[in-house]
Amino acid sequence: MKHTHHKRITLVTVTYGARLHFCTELLRRAFEHEGVAHAVVVSNNSSSDLSRLEDDWGARVTVIRLPTNTGSANGYAVGIDAALSRDTDYLWLMDDDNAPCPGALDVLCHQLDRLTRGFGRNRAAVLGFRPDHQADIAMGVPVALAMPPRSSYFGFHVARIPYKLWRRTPWGRPKPADMPEVLPLPFAPYGGLLGHRDLYLDLGFPERQLVLYADDIEYTWRLTARGGRIALVTGARLEDLEGSWNVKRNWKNHFECLLLSRSDFRAYYSSRNQAWFDKHYWSTSGLTYRLNRLVFLALLRIYGRRHGAAARLALLERAIADGEACRLGLHADYSL
Numbered sequence: 001m002k003h004t005h006h007k008r009i010t011l012v013t014v015t016y017g018a019r020l021h022f023c024t025e026l027l028r029r030a031f032e033h034e035g036v037a038h039a040v041v042v043s044n045n046s047s048s049d050l051s052r053l054e055d056d057w058g059a060r061v062t063v064i065r066l067p068t069n070t071g072s073a074n075g076y077a078v079g080i081d082a083a084l085s086r087d088t089d090y091l092w093l094m095d096d097d098n099a100p101c102p103g104a105l106d107v108l109c110h111q112l113d114r115l116t117r118g119f120g121r122n123r124a125a126v127l128g129f130r131p132d133h134q135a136d137i138a139m140g141v142p143v144a145l146a147m148p149p150r151s152s153y154f155g156f157h158v159a160r161i162p163y164k165l166w167r168r169t170p171w172g173r174p175k176p177a178d179m180p181e182v183l184p185l186p187f188a189p190y191g192g193l194l195g196h197r198d199l200y201l202d203l204g205f206p207e208r209q210l211v212l213y214a215d216d217i218e219y220t221w222r223l224t225a226r227g228g229r230i231a232l233v234t235g236a237r238l239e240d241l242e243g244s245w246n247v248k249r250n251w252k253n254h255f256e257c258l259l260l261s262r263s264d265f266r267a268y269y270s271s272r273n274q275a276w277f278d279k280h281y282w283s284t285s286g287l288t289y290r291l292n293r294l295v296f297l298a299l300l301r302i303y304g305r306r307h308g309a310a311a312r313l314a315l316l317e318r319a320i321a322d323g324e325a326c327r328l329g330l331h332a333d334y335s336l
Contacts, residue, residue: 014075020048073215077205095191101237123228128192209328214273275323
């Protein structure tokens, strides 16, 4: 397969558990279809035999084995550090279960070149499009309404209630229109993020104290907060090989996802870190933030009582208190 890009690109991914089949497919597509030069695979104490990747790809892959599962923030920090120590021009971050569709990297490189001309190498990043993950955008919701407004709380904002009701009507239902080629985002997940090494040198490393969840939000928010640009590129498709636990369509609403999803440690870290980010970074108006927080927590308690989820509700309230008070790091009760 011929590539229009002539860039030295290092892919960085983090894996854990028994997920060799995902990593194998990701690397196969990255090397055979997309022309990636090298891959750094960080093992968060994976139970898979990752030496099979080394057997398959030899010197094109570097596997870094961590003795315990340290979470995504440290995993990506280790991977980015290793990639920057190599002779490479670009870093492409991927979840271990994201697989690029053919030609995705060429499309990303083309848009990154355009963005770099306007913003500079250390202020421009592009993101591959995952229709499962960016479901609202894929459904035709304008990006201004798909992203949480400033001073929202867990994505909830009282000013959005009319729109949320309207989109449930036959007239207001989003229509998958022709999506624009690029959409600016305030922050992004790791999965699919491509940037020049200067960008990553400038951003530094993810906040290890977050451990897991929202570390990608805080990390990429650093870029747009200092005047940089992240562009979601709708023509650069990535496939999610495994459905995420908190994908919107699996739940009637965000409250039920938080209250009824099975994993305590996921609920703890995602809520703690979201509360931390919303209070210390995302809020621009104290009054609006406090109103959104008040209404969100009231609704969470109503749903908690309705579903008889008292234990999970207590966990979420403890997580939120820890996040707002900046009590971060690995929590003794919620090992990974």
